[in-house]
Amino acid sequence: MFKHNLLNLDALKEFVCFLHGSWDKEVVMIELLRILKDILGCSRASAYLLDDGEFKLKAKIGGPDLLNSPQAIRQCQALAANFNLDDDIGVPVLLNGDLYIIPLKSPGELYGVVLYEVPKPSQALNDMVSIIATQASAALKNNWLADEKKMINEIISTFNSGPDLQVYYPRFAQKLKQIAPFDRLTITIPEPFYADSLIVYAEDSKNPFSVTRAPYENSAPSWVISTCQPIVENDLSENRNFLEDELLLNSGIRCALRVPLMSRGQVIGSLNIGSETPNAYSQREITLFIEVADRIGPAVENALVYEAINEKLGRALGQLDETFSAVLNALTVLLDKRDTGTKGHSLRVVRYAVAIAENLGVEGRELDDIRLGSLLHDIGKIGIPDSILFKPDKLTDEEWVIMKTHPKLGADIISKLGILSPALPIVLHHHEWFDGYGYPDGLAGGEIPLGARVFTIADAFDAMTSNRPYRKAKSIDEAVTELVRGRGSQFCPVCIDAFMRISLKELTSIYEECQFEVGFKSSCGIE
Template sequence: MQDFHANNSNTDQLREIHQLAVSLNNMLELQRETLARRGVLLPREIFHGLAHLSNSVKFLVKNSAEQDQELERLYALVDVSKVINSSLDLTTVLNEVMDTIISLTGAERGFLMLSNLQGVLEFRVARNMARGTLEEEEFKISSTIAYRVAEQGEPVLTTNAQEDPRFFSQHSVAIYNLRSILCVPLKVKGLVTGLIYADNRIRSGAFTQRDLHILTAFANQAAVAIENARLFHDLQRSNFELAQAYDVTLEGWARALELRDQETEGHTRRVTELTVRLAREMGYEGEELNHIRRGALLHDIGKMGIPDRILLKPDKLTPEEQELMKKHPVYAYEMLYPIEKLRPALDIPHRHHEKWDGSGYPGGLREKEIPLAARIFAIVDVWDALRSDRPYRASWPSEKVRAHLLSQSGTHFDPRVVSAFLEMDLGELG
């Protein structure tokens, strides 16, 4: 892009042409005297023409230099617009936009405001304007201008506020020696969504009319980039809230179940947390861990299908009642399978009563036929049950539970998972 651009500049050539025209003029002037001495007069048109040519070219040199700058600014604008669109992170975009304004204009200070949901302008980014400043008298000028720009939707530029009649009424412009002020609205589909303000107290003429045009173009780009980032941000938040709501709802479901089951208070929460920890130790991560967490939360959801008279029976269950009770993993499968999002979380509710040696239920699966998530959960479930007081027995001490798990390694439990579990630091739970 840069090479392309450099090849294209006419300015140096125009300078040379100007030099040439000047020297041609000098040469002719010289000749005029010589010729005059010999009684010959060259037509006036030739001298006028050369002088005019020389002046025109001189003017073009300036114009061409400005056009070069204009091209350069446009290339910069194209690059900048790519940069500000390269992120959908709102904070990143706002900072990129603010820094670009400062560097494009050479401004001393600046700020960016956006309309909030209620349509009220709010400060979002500032450069070299301390929070203190934002409350000072001096700042009132900036904010007056900012609000006017937002209201009228038109940019304001002054190259020397000291001499700009629009600012005569504001004594503070003089007091605070503000010289160059620039403020452009951010517009999306014709609506003002915010504004960018920049000023310079030292130099007058820091901003030119060309700056205003480039900055208006930039503000248009920036407004769109900011709007996109905002939309993306809102959608992300809604996504996050929805995901959270989903999990809170599952937890509520689990809690309701726990109440009916008269399971030890907090059993579900504890086994869920511990299962996730153990799964993480064994290499699970990301969304996989989420499935495990949901599966653990819902591990006994199938008990919704077991009548109270069996579920809540204080005495030992009859063989028929036991058979009914053993249906809860199948009920869980039937209940959760239609919910696509929960399908990857099914292993635990469906398979947490399978045993390593194939003696479990409902499938009599053995060893690695049993999904790893279910093998992990089975150990945590038994561990928590034995560590808790139950109506028919007191909780076992930690060492006795550890010994029990070890003794069941290779029969009830996957030996590898038992090892991983026993190596974990259970902290106060242990």
């Protein structure tokens, strides 16, 4: 007997040493059953882990699963509900005959159970089983803690995506569900500019990400912020303590958990989850949510600063855009009068160029750049002497050399005004030809910026269909024939094809509308 006990102690020491390694939970359960078989000589044993409220089989020895009937499962669940979770010492309990059950637990947590058959139980063997189960429970706890740490790190990593809450909030919500299921998630922050309001960033099972405002006074976040304490309302159908609780209940939420968001030692808001199931959150889940809230607080605060700056910047840019547009409109009128004397020329070429570009699939900021460049294409003619610019006769070779400097004069003007820099490619290259015989740089084909290739067609079409002092306007059909004749030489073939997809009705409408007003407005705003 003494020798047998020494062997049992050696086996137990070996098991404890094994548990000091980093093992998956399934491996721990397999080794647990092995040591039980070696020490107890049990013929059958099954090990289960608790997963979403159900016992899932992870290992077994000898014969079928011991929870192989609904009656056995109900009996096991009833016993599990009454296990003492105040400490980490598990005690074997007789189920029936020679079948015993022992919990795998730590204070406040049940990880699983082991069922085993032992033909000749004794107090000494029961004590040995308690020691083995306690050691296995400690290993499972460490495993769970490692999993939780990894899980929390993954959740926190979503906040490294950048300062825009709208970008990473859905991913954050998805990963946060690994800690505990929820049907509604909100981050609630006091409104920076209005003390009586809250900003609510929400994501739930029924609606996508949204940002709304809510009253601050008598709200749960105001209580959390003032007390720096978490609060859980286990069943809103029985008790509702805060202003928003009635709305939550009406939307199907029964249980609500709010924890403080911390940044640099200060409470900046609250992290809130809600479940349609009453009593949904355990102390462990509350503890995990508090850790998440502590760690995401600085990132949330940075996002708030980012959004506040963006909001103010947006308003400022809106005002700047209006001022910028007014200045451009005035400049457009002056350029039209100085060069062509034709009312609406600059706006018409803008509209034609935009129509061509849209047929090429250009959009957004690139389209705005084409719009701006088309508007300012001849700004360099400000530097051309009036004697040349307004000469009614044919220019001499020397005068023509001077006239051809206006693209570079315009580029010099634009380059000194950073806000107008997107116009530079068209201003500099709108007289380049597709075959390389244009000016000022003799670029050919794809070397010519797309905006300039587009604009050259718009400008040529408007010039041909407008009356000038020295000639009458061509008809649209005549102008189109000339453009097609220049396909591949003066004009980009792809851009000509895009121009040909503009309807006659649209071309006529552009000409008529631009006879009476001049206006410029960017689609994206000016930055």
